[in-house]
Amino acid sequence: MLRLKHVTDPRWADLVEKDLEEVLTDHAYCEQKAASTAISLIVKFPEFPELVQEMSALAQEEMEHFSRVHEIIMKRGFKLGQERKDEYVNELLGFLKKGNSKAGQLVEKLLFAAMIEARSCERFRVLSEHIEDSELALFYKELMASEAGHHTMFLKLARKFGIPAGIDVDARWNEFLEFEAGMIENYEQRARIHG
Ligand SMILES: [Fe+2]
Ligand SMILES: [Fe+2]
Known part of the structure; x- marks a missing residue:
């Protein structure tokens, strides 16, 4: 479903498990930044009521x-x-x-958010499957499902606002997937959510 073109090496989960304090701090701020991004989308694009409603709910969920x-x-x-x-x-x-x-700016920001949600979801899946700490494994399994839902919502909104404005949203999404796959390999050497 996520269509990511690079799969995280499960050995990254070992790095995480060795430094839980570091990764939990990093993870906490990922959630804060997701909430902040949702709020900034409301402020920049108040003319789209559906976006405002979705981002308002999302900001609360991320917090x-x-x-x-x-x-x-x-x-x-x-x-x-x-x-x-x-x-x-x-x-x-x-x-x-x-x-x-x-509309073009909005689509760029929605795809950017969809990308981060997709990678977060994939990283949470790796954690849920590979860390030995059972409380955290369960926690990450739950968050994985939630971030997958956010990913789908961002893509849906990008198509909804982009296609009527003549933007080939799916072609641009493919460019995001290609670009991200090229850079993410450098980001699995540390106890951070995105590396
Ligand atoms: Fe989240
Ligand atoms: Fe999220």
């Missing part, structure tokens, strides 16, 4: 995820550290086309 990751951090006696620099997200941001029409 709920943040809160649950934070509870795990506290329960295990860890500390939420400072936000980690997310080089994966920054590199992907550089792929977005600039100077587009309003």
Whole structure:
């Protein structure tokens, strides 16, 4: 369903399991950034009521995820550290086309979000299948399903707003998949959600 062109090496899960405090801090901020992105889409594109409704619900769900990751951090006696620099997200941001029409800008941002949700979902699947910590394996299995739903919603919205504006959304989505597959191999050497 995700159509990702590169599959994460399961050995990445070993790195994660060796440094849970680091990955949980990184994960918490991934959830916060997902909520922030949803809010920024509302602020930039208030003229699309369906988008505003979906992003409003999403921001709340992502903050709920943040809160649950934070509870795990506290329960295990860890500390939420400072936000980690997310080089994966920054590199992907550089792929977005600039100077587009309003609909074009929206489609770029929706596909960008769909991409991050897809990779998060895949990474959560790897964790759910390969880490030995049973509480976390179950937690990641649940989040995997949730992020898969977000991925599908972002793609659906990109098609809904892009196709009437004459944008070949699926061709652009393929470009995202190709680009991401080329860069993600460099991002599985550390205890971070996106590497
Ligand atoms: Fe989430
Ligand atoms: Fe999400």
